Amino acid sequence: MTLLQERPGVVANSATFKNWVIAMAKGDLDHAPYAEDAELSDPTGRYKGKAQILASFKTWKTAFPQANAQVTNQVSEGDQLVTEVVYRGTHSGPLTSPMTTIAPTGKPIELHVAIVSSFRNGLIQRERAYFDLAGLMQQLGLAPSKP
Numbered sequence: 001m002t003l004l005q006e007r008p009g010v011v012a013n014s015a016t017f018k019n020w021v022i023a024m025a026k027g028d029l030d031h032a033p034y035a036e037d038a039e040l041s042d043p044t045g046r047y048k049g050k051a052q053i054l055a056s057f058k059t060w061k062t063a064f065p066q067a068n069a070q071v072t073n074q075v076s077e078g079d080q081l082v083t084e085v086v087y088r089g090t091h092s093g094p095l096t097s098p099m100t101t102i103a104p105t106g107k108p109i110e111l112h113v114a115i116v117s118s119f120r121n122g123l124i125q126r127e128r129a130y131f132d133l134a135g136l137m138q139q140l141g142l143a144p145s146k147p
Contacts, residue, residue: 010076013119017083018071025069025087027061029054035123042129044097053127059096064089064109079119087111091140102142109139 016033023031032054034040040047040056047053061067067089075082088110095102111131118126137143 009079009119009122012122013079013081013117014074014076016119016122017074017081017115017117017124021069021071021083021085024057024061025067027065029057029061032057033123034127035120035125038123038125038127040127040129043131043133062093063091063095063102063104065093066090081117081119083115083117085113085115087113102140105140105142107140109136111136 020033034050034053036050038050038053040053047056067087069085069087071083071085073084090108091105093104113129113131116128117124138145
């Protein structure tokens with residue numbers, strides 16, 4: 001059996017990510033733990049480089065300025081970290097995408113996200129986030145509800 005004390009990188013990556021989720025939900029993007037050449041992909045697109053990644057987070061923070069986030073589960077192996085996060089907020093700002101801007105709906109949302117992060121030298125190098133974009137649009141009242 002391997003003890004966590006014997007795997008300091010695993011513990012550090014987990015703590016780094018948990019702290020980042022809290023900071024990001026508050027809008028504190030100044031200390032984002034991404035490498036300058038990091039890559040992120042999610043249902044809204046692919047983002048290359050720390051600047052593009054942070055711009056994508058600013059879009060979400062603008063649309064959901066009072067959102068909060070909670071890490072509900074983490075599994076780690078080496079430099080790989082899988083995290084489940086629940087975001088809750090109210091759509092009170094414009095949600096901008098390359099194709100359109102969605103005006104504030106005033107609707108509350110709860111978004112469950114699974115995030116796979118690859119760390120290098122204590123920073124996130126590659127990240128894939130999975131969430132139900134169609135379900136989000138339903139919560140915003142922009143798509144038909146499931147029967």
